[in-house]
Amino acid sequence: MADIAAEAHVSVKTVSRVVNHEPGVRPDTAERVRGVIERVGFRRGDSGATLRQGRTFTIGLVVEDLADPFYSHISAAVEREARIHRYLLVTASAEGSPTRERSVLKGLVARRVDGLVVVPAGETPVADPTVIASRTPVVYLDRPVRSETAVDTVLSDNLGGIRSAVEHLVAHGHRRIGFLGDSPDVWTARQRREGFVATLRDLRLPGTPLVAMGPHTPETVRTALTRWTSGADPVTAVITGNTRVTIPALTSLHAWATQLSFVAYDDFELSDVVEPAATVVHQDPAAMGQKAAQQLFARLLGDEGPAQTFVLPTRLIVRASGAPRRPARDVRNVSAS
Amino acid sequence: MADIAAEAHVSVKTVSRVVNHEPGVRPDTAERVRGVIERVGFRRGDSGATLRQGRTFTIGLVVEDLADPFYSHISAAVEREARIHRYLLVTASAEGSPTRERSVLKGLVARRVDGLVVVPAGETPVADPTVIASRTPVVYLDRPVRSETAVDTVLSDNLGGIRSAVEHLVAHGHRRIGFLGDSPDVWTARQRREGFVATLRDLRLPGTPLVAMGPHTPETVRTALTRWTSGADPVTAVITGNTRVTIPALTSLHAWATQLSFVAYDDFELSDVVEPAATVVHQDPAAMGQKAAQQLFARLLGDEGPAQTFVLPTRLIVRASGAPRRPARDVRNVSAS
């Protein structure tokens, strides 16, 4: 900036004024300065300004895995919201490790991001002393965090979602339903399991709930399905607890295609192409990311209200997979021959 | 930091030394300083350091759409590489618009990112004067950019990939093959189209090449397939040019399932679950992102060598969809009855 000033024979302050579109500069002076800026290709660096005014116009996002569709949609939504406010987004993966999470949070705080959206890796208060001390506004997403002080949180309606799945299957006449959940380490997986069990109870379905928590592979799914379908009271439908379960499950489900109905928690690309087209519980990760970012920006804009928790609704997208299976035509032919 | 210094009865410089683990501090002094730091919960802010040493330890990534699996895998890989070097990653979507791309690039440059990985929206030299002037190292990814000066570029072997797809189909006896490409606005789509045509020519396959460029919807795919399968010399196989084409195409391909083989460019989740399991040309977005980031860090670490272009190989993952279709059993039964 000093270079520009020298070149245009004005003071740095005048250049600053021009760059920031401040009033009080004679048009021709401004023009001259702009000319030089254009010629040299100058851009104001925010580092100085940041230092001076203590704001970086950058927010941070911490997720488990950027490559996971669920998180990538969240990430895209948060970035979009940030762009609306002319903010930039720094993204970091914690890879499910609380340790790594702490370390990336420290990095983010050191960079003095103005705010944070965090999908907490563990439930232990990520409310790291570092973050607390920095007084950086934080919005938690997808999972709550235990904390003495209330914190802004955006959740999905896991209980309602799983309930809609069970009710859908029951409406189709299913009475014996299995639940394939993700690892019990994951809060949402536990929530859905509990929701599943609670719904069965509320609906007074007979028998003990059939639950197989993950992490799952095609093999573990096959084992569970074999067990569930071979007893005296075989399951006729299963619910997969999230996409990480649905993907390996779909392979195995094929083998039971003629007997088992299913509902998948989380929509997925090609959900309408697989056979049968998958009925899914759709939670809108884009909406979740957007809501979290909006709440964060409300804070950044001065909202001092009490911490809030938002629970976003899920939507059951009905396709074919929830309906009772009929023996496929070729199978019938084979057995008839 | 000054507070710490006062509290510990040392100079700021000494505190700085302790914080940065610089040598030349007496152990007991260091210990005392650390104690105070611990007590007041101090964290060095990078803004001052950035200002002083002109480095942000942050790199920027510009892609089209963070939610697109291709880009989200790239993004995850770049972020991972950044983390290895203890850098942070700022991601921004250009949404395919050169205008927006310029604007996000300006934002990134203003933040003084130390380097950039850019998936260019257009082919017009994104080599924006702003970026040039900032002398920020840039690595282009997935698509080249026309520029007077050579620039580091990481590409995928589009020609080789499409060739492997065609050859695979030809090896399975197909002679009449259609190509469903993405919008011709996209460089990679054009590359693959050209590669397709060139391969047909090299293999001396008869007839004019059948090409339908996008953007595609299930309808446009259906129209093309209807046309191609209804003539005197019907196609027996199609190639989809990328995932944005494969997804809508899969819906329509179902209707032709008994006649058409296919190979999809780009692997996709569930590629082995769809029926028939999809043979795909796999370009490894994670490897691409990693390579680009590695090249960028090489530059950041002082590599002054001439600009390089890397062309990463693709891999044909053979599943079932490339083999000639036989009438499915149930269809045969029906026609026999």
Add this chain to the structure above:
DNA sequence: TTGTATGCGTTATCAT
């Protein structure tokens, strides 16, 4: 309308 002095938090230089 324009310019000068000062400070933001940190590190580098050069003392002591």
Add this chain to the structure above:
DNA sequence: ATGATAACGCATACAA
């Protein structure tokens, strides 16, 4: 081993 001071690039307050 430690400290005083300048400097980084910009914006704020104030002066001219």
